Amino acid sequence: MSSQTDVQVHRIRAIYLTVTSCNRSLEFYTQALLFELVSDITVEGQDYSDLEGVTGAKIRIVTLRLGDELIELMEYLNIQGKPIPSDSQSNDLWFQHLAIVVSDMDRAYAHLRSFPVEPISVAPQTIPVDNEASGGVRAFKFKDPDGHDLELIWFPPDKGKKKWHQKNHRLFLGIDHSAIAISNTEQSLHFYCNLLGMQIDSRSLNWRATQSRLDNLPGAEVKITALRPIQDGVGIELLDYILPGKGRPMPSDWKSCDIAHIQIELVVNNLEQTVEILRSNGVRFVSSGIVQFTVSGSCDHKGYLVKDPDGHAILLVTDT
Template sequence: MNTPTLNNVQVQRIRAIGLTVTNCDRSLDFYTQALFFELISDITVEGQNYSDLEDVIGAKIRIVTLRLGDELIELMEYLNVEGKPIPRDSQSNDLWFQHLAIVVSDMDRAYTHLNSFPIEPISVSPQTIPPENEASGGVRAFKFKDPDGHDLELIWFPPDKGQDKWHQNSHRLFLGIDHSAIAISNTEQSLHFYRNLLGMQIDSRSLNWRATQSRLDNLPGAEVKITGLRPIQDGVGIELLDYILPGKGRPMPSDWKSCDIAHMQIQLVVNDIEQLVNNLRQNGVQFVSSQIVQFTDNSFPYRQGCLVKDPDGHSILLIVQ
């Protein structure tokens, strides 16, 4: 099993992370006011291309693009389809779990500001990873939910941790998105997909456990093996969360679709989508889009797209800009 080299087909960077939401206006208010994202665009798309891409018949989607620092998210509201809500009893080890890690320059100030909004906390309070954890010691984090129940995390890096960009002098409180973390059932299985097939590179490994992780996840006895991945052009990464204790949670239901509110899709800019799609088909990867979809609308942010699933059902949108 060969790990791709720089000459092979591979992911260049993460363009954006899409979240299906119940109501764009409500989510727009939350992300701009509570987390200081900036509105970039607000468009509505429909037609066969978008239905084919997301495998939702007659899809009419309002897409609101927001920026925080250098990073983008897309709020996606299906205007003519009512999606299923996120299960109220979701836990961090359920295999549909996925969060955005939002970097802050001052955890205490950010936490105080966030608490002036009607958030649903996951963590008891901001937690500091113990110093004996070599990979993550000193990192502070707090997990919570947005108005739809999407999982989010505030994260603060001490001077010796995190990317250099998070330590530049900045007057801003909320700096950008470091990674999206996903719960997985098997690290090696996920590495075959993200590293061997997509060409992402391992950036870090750690084991987080004890009372700190339990308070962070609101999950008694939590012990999680974390593998960080980044594309070759750096930027936003993906963290694989492999829960050893209390064990794997529930699998992602096979009937969940892009219009359901738990849906998140990571947009990966790739250098050769045709070859990559062929490679993924040969490796038995699950496809949501029946084929590569072409977009001719110049206002749309990419020219080609194809939606696939990772081994645990997380949505990955391969794009060519």
């Protein structure tokens, strides 16, 4: 599917997680998953309130790096957001996980299990070899201290990007993709490919006992469409659950300060044109307008927060 516009997503710069406590999450991500601290800033003022759609926001933002990839932990210091529903499942439409690539699944799993994590998967699972797109891939899903969904993933030699197979001493290598539960593949492809210019990288159907044990979802059958930006890097996976069917929709009143909030920061070639295209296609906007803001103590960015068809948050920014 090719883009119908001149808009192109160059890359995913970072993935933001709203957290209850930056201190707690910082300890977890740096110790259990070996992320490295990049910066720790506190922002407040009209720009961030306008950007995130939260009045009077005062936000501590901790930037962490794993390999080439960044995550941003966002703690709203003056607002208590709603927690993630404790009965969340992989087919609920607010589901979103980060896939963290490891060089050795058994060692990474043993290291992770020395911390008090809540597992989703029964144990690391190996995708059957007759699955052309992901056969031989090993994966394990679990939750961070706030209940955000995470996945360890290991690629056999014939799968995954070249960089995941470079010889180095690191156990946790970086972030391959963020996977989001969706209600309709074609609807999501229209948003991400037709409107934003992302490209389809692969398609697969994952099912059988392996997928059920991975998701802790009996009878799970999921259609997966992997998307990449033009500069490659972190991708987005669309998870369209055929069985047991679509889960609950994302509540319309969830805000950026609520703990379930995750936003993917997409760097686009032309922010103003992108905003106009999305507006003319009836996309839901969170920001009050294009906002100039500072990230990680770096130079100013211009950005706009929107929602995809199922309510997942997408922060569109210009390249700098």
